[in-house]
Amino acid sequence: MSDLKRTFLPVTTYVPIDIKRLFRDKVAIFFVFIFPLIFLLIFGSIFGGDSSVSFRVAIFNQSQSEIASNLVSQMRDTGLFNIDEGLTDEVAAREKMSRGQLDAAIIVPSEFGSTQKDNATPSGEVKILYDQGNESGGQTLASIMDSMMESVNSQFVNISVPFTVKTESTATAGLSRFDYTFSGILGFTLLSLGIFGPTSVFPRMKQKGVLRRYEATTLKVWQFFLGNVLSNAFIGLLALVLMFVSAVVVFKLNMRGSYINLAIIVAVGTVLMYGIGLAIGGWAKNENQAAPISQLVVLPMMFLSGVFFPVFLMPEVLQNITRFIPLTPIIDSIRLIITENASLLDLGPQLAVIGGWIVIIYILAFKLFRWE
């Protein structure tokens, strides 16, 4: 056997054993393969639907005019309103709004649509009631009603509008909201696979003295690390392929980029996330030490990396920090590949951040590793 082959023998022996071991463990199979799929199905159904915004409103039409009843049926047809039919008076609506169960009440007063004495055309004013705590909801609703009024007005007054806004949602270009959500779900899976695995497995192995048995041999830490990283990168890729197939089949994911690029990002992302888990699990003597530290690392990443909340909604200070959190460039890269067919060259800045973190995390993991 050549020296090189001998040096890598522990790695090449460990990887297939470690992968087989996973498939013999029903609990591990559930957490690695099934749980992310359940997560995908739940979040995919929540975020995958097309009716993205829906206002819970009560409509009180006090007018007998035809214009008023047309307006109400138009409101029903938009699909933007989730109309609470059970409410009959304003007092009950106010009461429900104060409890946050209703966004607004739209009142069409009795004189709406009637012709005032000096005017030839009918007129009216719709009233929108909203709770003080729901300012933004009220404003949005007001502008929706404004535009509806405009179309009503155009039936009576023929005016040409020189400046208009034409909105075009990206959904018309073939991208659904799911396509965006999916990269967050993938990122979350990478995060939980990479960190929760080693932070529970390694401390348990230490307490049983399994790692100490390895320490008694000539096995080197880097050989042990490399074996674990490779087997986990493989398992991570497999889990994500499964999610990807489900996303395409169930949620009609539009994949616009290259599968090879995506696989590279997923593999690199697994290596980084697993490195974080390795640093924590390799350092911790027992699960009591590992659990709080891993929570401390996972929670901020989960909330600041755009898994659940879009980064652009955060304050600018936070956005700047967010960019440098390990998970953010991974999710961004996945999103850019899926939705914009980004090349690895386009992803240079993201890859630079990921690369930097890999160096830092693995130096840390080597320094902190303990066999017992």
Add this chain to the structure above:
Amino acid sequence: MPKPMIQVKDLTKRYGDKTVVDAISFDVQKGEIFGILGPNGAGKTTTLEMLETMRPIDNGQAKLNGINIAKEPQKIKALIGVQPQTPNFEEKTKLTELINFLASCYGEKVDAVSLLKRVNLEEKANSYPENLSGGQKQRFSIATALVHNPKVFFLDEPTTGLDPQARRNLWGLVKEVRDSGITVLMTTHYMDEAELLCDRVAIMDEGKIIALDSPKKLIKDLLKRGFSKQQHVEQANLEDVFIDLTGKALRE
């Protein structure tokens, strides 16, 4: 006299103010079974772990096959096989896979099944370690310690918790290992085990070696000092009765 396989001089280990191993010195000859005896907490395991390169040596010197243990731990690790007090292995892993991996740690490829045959476990080749009995686990651990043909084999209280049949079987295995030319250094707190198995023993108490010789010589010396047992010694004891009734065959 040939050079000893292990040379220990003034070996010392402290934990804080407590001196756990207190400047002990002894030699282990090539091809012998050397036992370290003593009550719990005497410093046996710590001594063993220092010689296995698993604990830093605070003071004194230890050499194995002429190599300084503190200075060249990687070289020492390649020469020794280690049996921990409670051997544990990664779960859901076949015995053959574990042997293959442990051999690969030394850069070696081995015939796992024939190694298992050596410790009478060939029919368990595809079992997982968590499904083995205590005695089987100990025997498997011996097989994993021999994957790289070591010169010295360390065993830490190998028969604690085993039934009489399993203990006897293990003694036979240790003797076979010694007979294949491997030097054995073991700890125990069972005197019958030491008397039967060890060529020489060191008795430790509170971190110091208080006696070192062959079991026969130590007994003879004691009798010379006028010691006599208060109770009349029978020609057999309860364990003999037990073995006579249940047989020597392994139960697992």
